[in-house]
Amino acid sequence: MKRRKFDMAAVPGNTARAVDERFQAATPLRKLLNKVFPDHWSFLLGEIALFSFIVLLLTGVFLTFFFEPSMTEVIYNGSYAPLRGTPMSAAYASSLDISFDVRGGLIMRQMHHWAALLFMAAIVVHMLRIFFTGAFRKPRETNWIIGSLLFWVGFLAGFTGYSLPDDGLSGTGLRIASAIMLSIPVIGSWLTSSIFGGEFPGTIIISRFFIAHVLLIPALLVALISVHLGLVFKQKHTQWPGPGRTNDNVVGERMFPRYAIKQGGFFMVVFGVIALMGGLFQINPIWLFGPYEAWVVSAASQPDWYVMFLDGSTRLMPDWQIDIPIGDGYVIPPLFWPTVVLPGILVGLSTLYPFLEARYLKDYRSHNLLQRPRDVPFRSGLGAMAVTFYVILTLSGANDVIADKFHISLNAMTWAGRVGLLILPPLAYYVTYRICLGLQQHDREVLAHGVETGIIRRLPDGRFVEVHQPLGVPDEHGHGELPYAGWVVPKKMNRLGALGPAIRGFFYPIEKPAEAPVSPGHPPVEPRPEREEIGSGETRR
Amino acid sequence: MSTHTAQPGQDQLDVNDPGLSRFDIVREGARRDDIEIVHYEPQVAPGSKAERRLVRTVAAFFLLTGLAATAFLAIYIWWPWQYEPGRGGDKLYTPLLGVTLGVALLGIGFGILTWGKKLLPKEVSIQDRHEGVSTEDQKITGQTMLYMADELGVKRRPLLGVSLLAGLVPVGAVVAAPLVGGLISNPHKNNQMFTTGFAPQDGRKIRLIREDGRPIRPADISAGGQITVFPGIEHGVSNLHADSPTLLIHLRDADAAESRRNNEREGHGDYMWGNYAAYSKICTHAGCPASLYEQQTNRLLCPCHQSQFLITDNAKPVFGPASRRLPQLPIEVDAEGFFVAKSDYTETVGPDFWERP
Numbered sequence: 001m002k003r004r005k006f007d008m009a010a011v012p013g014n015t016a017r018a019v020d021e022r023f024q025a026a027t028p029l030r031k032l033l034n035k036v037f038p039d040h041w042s043f044l045l046g047e048i049a050l051f052s053f054i055v056l057l058l059t060g061v062f063l064t065f066f067f068e069p070s071m072t073e074v075i076y077n078g079s080y081a082p083l084r085g086t087p088m089s090a091a092y093a094s095s096l097d098i099s100f101d102v103r104g105g106l107i108m109r110q111m112h113h114w115a116a117l118l119f120m121a122a123i124v125v126h127m128l129r130i131f132f133t134g135a136f137r138k139p140r141e142t143n144w145i146i147g148s149l150l151f152w153v154g155f156l157a158g159f160t161g162y163s164l165p166d167d168g169l170s171g172t173g174l175r176i177a178s179a180i181m182l183s184i185p186v187i188g189s190w191l192t193s194s195i196f197g198g199e200f201p202g203t204i205i206i207s208r209f210f211i212a213h214v215l216l217i218p219a220l221l222v223a224l225i226s227v228h229l230g231l232v233f234k235q236k237h238t239q240w241p242g243p244g245r246t247n248d249n250v251v252g253e254r255m256f257p258r259y260a261i262k263q264g265g266f267f268m269v270v271f272g273v274i275a276l277m278g279g280l281f282q283i284n285p286i287w288l289f290g291p292y293e294a295w296v297v298s299a300a301s302q303p304d305w306y307v308m309f310l311d312g313s314t315r316l317m318p319d320w321q322i323d324i325p326i327g328d329g330y331v332i333p334p335l336f337w338p339t340v341v342l343p344g345i346l347v348g349l350s351t352l353y354p355f356l357e358a359r360y361l362k363d364y365r366s367h368n369l370l371q372r373p374r375d376v377p378f379r380s381g382l383g384a385m386a387v388t389f390y391v392i393l394t395l396s397g398a399n400d401v402i403a404d405k406f407h408i409s410l411n412a413m414t415w416a417g418r419v420g421l422l423i424l425p426p427l428a429y430y431v432t433y434r435i436c437l438g439l440q441q442h443d444r445e446v447l448a449h450g451v452e453t454g455i456i457r458r459l460p461d462g463r464f465v466e467v468h469q470p471l472g473v474p475d476e477h478g479h480g481e482l483p484y485a486g487w488v489v490p491k492k493m494n495r496l497g498a499l500g501p502a503i504r505g506f507f508y509p510i511e512k513p514a515e516a517p518v519s520p521g522h523p524p525v526e527p528r529p530e531r532e533e534i535g536s537g538e539t540r541r
Numbered sequence: 542m543s544t545h546t547a548q549p550g551q552d553q554l555d556v557n558d559p560g561l562s563r564f565d566i567v568r569e570g571a572r573r574d575d576i577e578i579v580h581y582e583p584q585v586a587p588g589s590k591a592e593r594r595l596v597r598t599v600a601a602f603f604l605l606t607g608l609a610a611t612a613f614l615a616i617y618i619w620w621p622w623q624y625e626p627g628r629g630g631d632k633l634y635t636p637l638l639g640v641t642l643g644v645a646l647l648g649i650g651f652g653i654l655t656w657g658k659k660l661l662p663k664e665v666s667i668q669d670r671h672e673g674v675s676t677e678d679q680k681i682t683g684q685t686m687l688y689m690a691d692e693l694g695v696k697r698r699p700l701l702g703v704s705l706l707a708g709l710v711p712v713g714a715v716v717a718a719p720l721v722g723g724l725i726s727n728p729h730k731n732n733q734m735f736t737t738g739f740a741p742q743d744g745r746k747i748r749l750i751r752e753d754g755r756p757i758r759p760a761d762i763s764a765g766g767q768i769t770v771f772p773g774i775e776h777g778v779s780n781l782h783a784d785s786p787t788l789l790i791h792l793r794d795a796d797a798a799e800s801r802r803n804n805e806r807e808g809h810g811d812y813m814w815g816n817y818a819a820y821s822k823i824c825t826h827a828g829c830p831a832s833l834y835e836q837q838t839n840r841l842l843c844p845c846h847q848s849q850f851l852i853t854d855n856a857k858p859v860f861g862p863a864s865r866r867l868p869q870l871p872i873e874v875d876a877e878g879f880f881v882a883k884s885d886y887t888e889t890v891g892p893d894f895w896e897r898p
Contacts, residue, residue: 034574036668073779079624100624104617107635107642139672172829175783176845179827179892188894193728200828201780236670244579250668254576258664261657268650272643279639295769295786295822297830299844314827314862315846321864321893333893334864335827366672400847410847411860 037259038239038252042129044266049122049150051270052115053225059112060214066102068094069164069210071203080287088166088291091206095165095286111278116158118274120306123151131353131383133370135238137363141354143231148350150224152343153217155306160213162284162304166206169284171292173303175200176314183336201294238370241487247368300401308397309390313338316396316417374443375486377436384432385425392420446489447471447482453493469493571666580665595659602652606645613641734894737821738772738785739870740885748773749789749819749872749880756879759817762791765836769822772882784890786822786830787870788841789880790852796839800853804869807855809887812871814880819870820856821890824848826863828892841867865893 020026070090076083078093079100098105127147130136136144159177163170178200181192197204236250245251253259277283290296303311314335322332357379358364373380395402396417403410446452450468457467471490472482561569564581571578585592622634695702728734739747748756749770762768767790771778777785792800797816804810804818812818820841824831829845839852840859848863850856856867868888875881889897 030570031574034571034576034668036576036666081624081626103622104638107638110635110639171780172845175829176827182892182894185895189728189734189896190725192894193726194724196726197724198726198730199728199733200783236668244665244667248670248672250670251665253664254571254578254666258657258661261653261661265650265652265654265657268646268653270650272646272648272650275646276639276643279636279643292780294780294783295771295830295832297832297844299833301829301844311846317862319848319858319862319864328896328898330895331893331897332895333826334862335892338862368670368672400844414847414861 033254033256035233035255036250036252037255038237038245038250039259040240042133043237045122045126045129047263047266048270049119049126050225050229051267052119052122052274053221054267055115055271055274056112056119057218059108059115060218062108063098063105063112064214066094066098066105067091067164067210069207071166071201071206083287083290086291089206091164091166092286092291095167099287107275107278110281110283111274112161113283114277114281115274116161117283117304117306118270118277120151120154120158120304123147123154124306127151128383128387132373132380133238134367134376134379135370136354137367138354138358139235139366140231140238143228143235144354145351146224146228146231148347150221150228152347153220153224157213157217157221158304158306160209160217163209164206164213165284165286166292167286168289168292168296168298169286169301170289171201171294172297172301173307174205174292175294179335180339183333184340185330185332185336201292236368238368240372241369241485245369247366250368300404302398302401305394309393310339310343310397312393312396312399312417313342315399315414316393316421318418369486372486374436374439377433377440380436381429381433384428388425388428389421392417392424396421440484443489444484446491447484448479450474451490451493575669575671577667578664579667581662582664583662584659592660595655599652599656599660602648602655606648606652609641609645609648613638613645616641734891734897735889737886737890738774738777738782739787739882741882742774746875746881746883748875749787749882750777752778754778757789758878759791759815759874759880762789762817764791764793764816766791767834769832770819770880784821784823787819788822788832788834789817789819789872790834792816792818792839792853796853803854809855809869809871811883812869814872814874817872817880818852819872819880819882820850820852820867821870821886822867823891824863825858825865825867825891825893826861831867 068090072090073087074090074093076086076088076093076096078084078097080096083096095109098109100106130144130147159173163174163177178192178196181195182188184191192200195205195208196202197208237252239245239250239252242251302308317334317338320334320337324330324332373383396414399413399417400410402408403413450470453467453469455467456464458464475481568578585595616634616637620634620637621630623631625631690696693701695705741747750756750773751768751770754773756773757768757770767788770787770789772782772785774782776782794816797813797818800818801810801813804812822830822832824843824845826843826846826848829843831841831843831848831850833842833844834840834852835842841850841852841856842848843850843861843863846862848861849859850863850867851859855869858864858866866888868886868890870886871883872880873883
């Protein structure tokens with residue numbers, strides 16, 4: 001049989017052509033490859049959450065192969081000697097098996113847990129970045145709302161996952177969660193009974209939490225994250241103000257190859273850090289807590305960090321019980337306010353904030369340029385207020401540990417939290433507001449007078465003045481006319497007119513200036529050519 | 542696939558001028574996507590010392606990854622991993638896996654990052670946002686949709702709309718019904734929220750037992766001591782009776798006298814037996830076991846939210862978020878000298894809820 005000569009080099013081209021003839025992919029693909037992303041370290045915080053989520057999915061799938069979501073009582077007979085012979089739920093026994101009898105199971109469990117903590121932390125920090133830079137403004141309110149929802153859905157994912165091992169600590173958390181549901185007026189007991197399948201703890205809650213944790217909530221997270229990223233893509237990323245940057249353009253790098261490569265590298269770094277943490281730092285050693293028994297608890301029972309603010313609010317709440325004297329009498333327990341009403345208010349405030357601010361400022365335009373926190377003092381103040389509120393609650397969630405370690409009265413800690421919660425947030429608002437104004441003022445001063453040099457000159461009449469290095473062309477008073485642009489102004493003088501270090505270089509002396517590299521593979525950079533320079537065969541605009 | 546060799550298939554993309562370089566075509570493509578590449582500067586000259594050094598760095602990172610990954614596999618397979626009591630090598634299994642896996646992943650990460658950040662040309666591109674909305678398009682789409690509504694003619698044929706609502710809304714409820722109906726569970730079945738394991742069965746009073754199932758005599762607890770007790774019934778010491786765990790406290794004489802006085806004030810004069818009092822261990826705030834008993838002050842502290850209950854005064858809350866006292870279990874000693882519950886708790890045990898009388 002005669003063999004045709006096979007041209008290897010033509011394969012990629014032919015394949016590409018064949019694909020495009022069927023799917024018309026060339027133009028959209030080029031648009032995707034070329035899409036420009038602005039770059040700044042603070043834009044990578046959300047990526048950490050995304051990458052942690054991917055690690056969560058990978059490690060989580062592994063864990064499902066070995067976890068048994070059942071509350072059937074079994075007698076433990078695994079490798080961990082101290083608990084052998086103890087009656088426990090099958091869920092707890094299989095969690096112990098993952099830790100001791102599945103090869104590499106413990107590191108997977110710990111990576112899963114650390115990734116979950118990192119996921120929530122990255123969401124919070126990312127959210128703070130969005131808030132303080134005004135990235136939530138029109139047209140991005142929807143994405144802000146989705147982001148806030150992601151926090152709460154992530155919260156649920158974390159709590160359901162935390163409860164699954166059915167150990168002493170998580171069972172106590174579940175007990176408190178049931179009490180929180182129980183505290184809801186009118187429907188509380190019905191809701192709790194329906195979720196737990198009867199009185200706490202029942203025999204079905206672990207299986208229900210399992211399906212929520214491995215199917216329902218992840219599906220919701222995937223959906224929300226997809227829309228979140230899709231909107232970032234569609235609406236294009238915000239950018240900081242700066243030279244050439246306007247509200248109508250995006251200045252940055254094309255997505256491929258450099259931007260995408262940096263993202264890929266960053267993913268690997270996040271993954272690697274989680275692996276290091278999962279291996280080196282013990283987390284949630286469930287074998288030390290024992291199985292959940294309704295009558296056992298120890299001091300310093302703290303939830304995961306993102307739940308601690310609710311624990312704190314619960315601890316600080318005074319014992320205000322509302323009795324409603326109708327019929328046999330009805331009760332609204334004090335637990336209801338810090339654990340149901342407070343989160344409700346937080347969700348409402350955070351989702352509504354973009355609209356409230358737009359209304360307050362009467363600003364209904366689209367904004368694609370970010371603002372530095374100092375340029376919007378009231379918003380930064382509000383943010384500082386919220387952060388202070390949150391931090392006090394979180395610290396109060398550990399107030400028994402603080403009281404113990406620092407030998408402070410526990411009751412004093414509680415009272416300090418109660419008082420601090422009322423006084424410190426407004427104080428934080430005021431201080432932040434003043435700091436913002438001060439920073440702004442300093443920027444304006446540099447623009448007007450130039451950079452401080454630290455050089456003091458004595459005038460003929462004996463006065464001393466500091467020499468400033470002007471940023472622009474100064475007038476006869478030494479003042480510049482540079483407009484405030486909302487971006488970093490130089491604060492250090494350049495080498496002009498001052499002595500440089502004797503030898504340049506940090507570790508190796510640099511003896512000659514680097515030559516401007518010229519690559520024959522790429523033409524040298526030219527000034528921006530006119531649009532008409534290259535005819536494309538079709539008329540555009 | 543090499544991107545450096547010329548590919549005949551792609552050359553045909555440039556229909557106009559075969560003399561254009563590939564970068565010209567890239568730039569033209571970007572222009573068609575409203576992108577101007579305004580700055581494009583290789584960071585290292587090809588063949589330069591700097592380039593060779595960076596290539597070596599990247600290669601070293603990748604080789605490190607290979608090394609660490611191999612070490613991971615070796616440890617995974619051969620390191621003793623099964624739990625042994627004491628300080629065996631198995632305690633290092635997970636840390637070693639973490640270090641090798643972490644180093645392997647960080648190696649890829651930093652390798653790729655160095656490649657991307659140092660070896661690839663730096664560029665600044667500007668893309669237009671195109672956020673302008675076309676009011677004309679808005680109008681056309683709006684009219685299209687309105688026309689579609691006209692086509693359906695719900696306005697002209699109101700019966701359609703009404704019947705649609707009347708017919709399809711119940712279908713929505715049908716979807717929800719199995720979920721709600723299946724999950725819903727009456728909290729007041731068997732009066733379960735108001736009874737505990739101590740409720741007398743067939744007129745027989747329930748003994749107080751320890752965790753190991755043995756009943757308790759008064760002499761078993763020294764003055765100032767306390768013990769967690771459970772109802773002496775089947776599964777009494779288990780989570781099936783999560784609301785039953787009770788704290789049996791032997792008060793000292795003076796405390797017991799004060800406690801009895803306060804009991805009498807509340808009409809609970811016969812709840813104690815001698816100097817012994819029994820209070821529910823389930824916190825009335827959030828249901829944690831209130832288990833830290835401070836002998837000197839007779840306070841019981843719940844470690845979850847720091848509610849404190851004064852045992853000598855009917856276990857009333859004296860600090861923290863709890864608003865309701867711990868219910869007291871009336872106790873006595875039966876003919877054989879063991880503690881029994883005279884009756885079930887007379888107040889609701891556990892965290893508070895709406896319809897608690």
